Amino acid sequence: MSQTTAPPLALYERDLDLWLETAIAQLKAGDFHNLDIENLIEELEGLSGSNKREIEHRLERLIEHLLKRCYVNMPECYRGWLLTIFDQRRDINKLIRQSPSLKRHFLKMFDDCFETSLKRIKIEYPDHQFPDIWQFGRDIDTMLNVDFWE
Numbered sequence: 001m002s003q004t005t006a007p008p009l010a011l012y013e014r015d016l017d018l019w020l021e022t023a024i025a026q027l028k029a030g031d032f033h034n035l036d037i038e039n040l041i042e043e044l045e046g047l048s049g050s051n052k053r054e055i056e057h058r059l060e061r062l063i064e065h066l067l068k069r070c071y072v073n074m075p076e077c078y079r080g081w082l083l084t085i086f087d088q089r090r091d092i093n094k095l096i097r098q099s100p101s102l103k104r105h106f107l108k109m110f111d112d113c114f115e116t117s118l119k120r121i122k123i124e125y126p127d128h129q130f131p132d133i134w135q136f137g138r139d140i141d142t143m144l145n146v147d148f149w150e
Contacts, residue, residue, distance in 0.1 A: 010036075010039075011036075012036060012039045019036070019039070020043075023035060023036060023040055051095065051099055051102060052102070052105050052109075054095060055092065055095055055096075055102050055105055055106055055109070056105075056109050056112075056113055058088045058091050058092050058095070059088075059092065059106060059109065059110070059113040059143075060113045060116050060117045060120075061084065061088050061117075062085060062088035062089065062092065062143065063113055063114055063117035063118075063134075064117045064120060064121050065081045065084045065085045065088070066085060066136075066148060067117065067118070067121050067130055068081050068121065068125070069081045069082065069085065069148075069149050070148050070149045071128055071129065071130050071131075072125055072128050089143075089144045089145075092106070092140075092143075092144060093144055096140065103140055106140055107138070107139075107140070110134075110138050114133075114134050118130060118132070135148075136148045
């Protein structure tokens with residue numbers, strides 16, 4: 001009876017942080033021959049997708065709270081909504097400063113994010129009326145700086 005043993009796990013599977021440190025050192029040293037290209041590509045693709053998903057999530061939250069502030073007359077909730085608007089704007093700004101190319105994704109996904117936000121807010125506030133299309137400017141500068149309710 002023969003026993004088979006599983007092959008040892010690659011560094012990538014055993015310790016991601018150590019694998020990253022090793023890959024960075026190999027890149028700096030120009031040691032491209034030993035670089036784990038397949039997993040490096042996978043990690044870079046994941047990083048790009050993660051940033052795009054974060055922009056989408058933050059834009060949805062921003063739109064939801066802008067809609068609340070503009071169309072839901074509940075002054076006792078304004079402070080909380082304004083704080084969320086502030087936080088989402090700040091964090092979107094940080095992401096875009098770090099990766100300016102995310103501006104394209106912001107603009108590309110705006111309509112989808114608005115649609116998702118509108119569906120969610122209609123569930124949350126079924127007795128309020130909300131516009132079916134975004135009534136304000138949608139460019140990044142406007143979305144991150146204009147108080148539409150004033």
